[in-house]
Amino acid sequence: MARQPASAATAPPAALAAAPLTLSLPEQIAAQLAVRITSGACAPGQRIMEQVVAGEFAVSRGPVREALRLLEKDGLVTILPRRGAQVTNLTIGEVKEIFDIRAALNGLRDRDIAEDPQRRQLLPLIEAEVKKLAAQAREPAHSDDYAETVFRLNRLLNSATRSARLRTILGALAQQTLRYSKLGLSTEQRRRQSVRHWQELVRAIREGDGESAQRTAERRVRDSRDAAIKKLEESGGR
Numbered sequence: 285m286a287r288q289p290a291s292a293a294t295a296p297p298a299a300l301a302a303a304p305l306t307l308s309l310p311e312q313i314a315a316q317l318a319v320r321i322t323s324g325a326c327a328p329g330q331r332i333m334e335q336v337v338a339g340e341f342a343v344s345r346g347p348v349r350e351a352l353r354l355l356e357k358d359g360l361v362t363i364l365p366r367r368g369a370q371v372t373n374l375t376i377g378e379v380k381e382i383f384d385i386r387a388a389l390n391g392l393r394d395r396d397i398a399e400d401p402q403r404r405q406l407l408p409l410i411e412a413e414v415k416k417l418a419a420q421a422r423e424p425a426h427s428d429d430y431a432e433t434v435f436r437l438n439r440l441l442n443s444a445t446r447s448a449r450l451r452t453i454l455g456a457l458a459q460q461t462l463r464y465s466k467l468g469l470s471t472e473q474r475r476r477q478s479v480r481h482w483q484e485l486v487r488a489i490r491e492g493d494g495e496s497a498q499r500t501a502e503r504r505v506r507d508s509r510d511a512a513i514k515k516l517e518e519s520g521g522r
Contacts, residue, residue, distance in 0.1 A: 310350035313341055314358075317351065321360045321371055322462045323428070328373040332361060359460035376516050379464050382457060383509030389454055390438075390505050391498040393445045398489045398497035406444050407489060413437040414482045421475035430475050431466040437482070468511035477507060 307315065317337070320326045338348045352369045355361040359378075361369045397403055413433060420430040435458070442454045469475055481504035488497035516522075 309343065309347045310354060313337070313343070313347060313351035314354040316341075317355060318358065318360055318459055321355070322459065322466070324463075324466075326371050328371050330371045331367070332369045332371065334368060358456070374463060374467070374516060376513050376522055379509055379512050379516065382461055382464070383505055383512070386454075386457060386461060387502045387505040387509070389450065389457075390441075390501040392447075393441060393450055393454065394485060394488075394501040395494040395498035396445050396447060396450075397441060398492055399494040400444075400446060403489055403492070406440075407486070409440060410437070410489065411486055413440065414479070414486055417475075417479050417482055421472065421479045424472060427470050427475065428466060430478075431462065431469045434465060434469070434478070435462055464512040465508060467515045468508040470515065471511075474507075474511050478504065481507070 317326070317332065326332070332352065334345045334348045334352070337351075338345045341348070352361055352363060356363050356369070360372060362372050363369045397406065400406075413436065416433050417430060417437075420426040420433060423429075438454075439458065442451050442458070445451055445454075469478060481500055484500045485497055485504075488494075488500060
């Protein structure tokens, strides 16, 4: 099932130097491994060997072990007794659970932003990202770029909500969701549908229409859920 040897490590140790200095060493390693997992460079079910990753990043196994625990918390790896860590498999059950939660939470988030008196300060940033989405939606080769832009846009909206608790919960789901989002946004038809939802959100925020923003967010997430499930079913997933 793995596309490369037992190691999850392919980038040079210097990659850690590019990580934000505010992150601890385990967080930096976890961030690098998370990129590989969400990009598909590390396939579902692939084992991640502590010793090999430690050698790649020139660290002891302690920081690697802690990095893997962080990835397990994000739902990207599973740590099994006597077998170590492996990349979690994509499942229909998990899609339903995560995206149903996100539909409700994103609805609350987007409503809060649309009803925020300070929303017009954020609007140009949202409009710029949605403009990128409109261009990327038409290019088959940019499907992953599209999903990454959606990921950044969601992070922007997460940081803008006035609820600190909501920011924390949504942040915890972000990495776990990205692999499914890429799956659900892999066709041009789905990307065009997604763009329309984001454009509707921009209008709702501009007009201060919290109810419309909430409905749009919930519909957007459910459409992504349904598309990801369809892809998994087509590939024999369960």
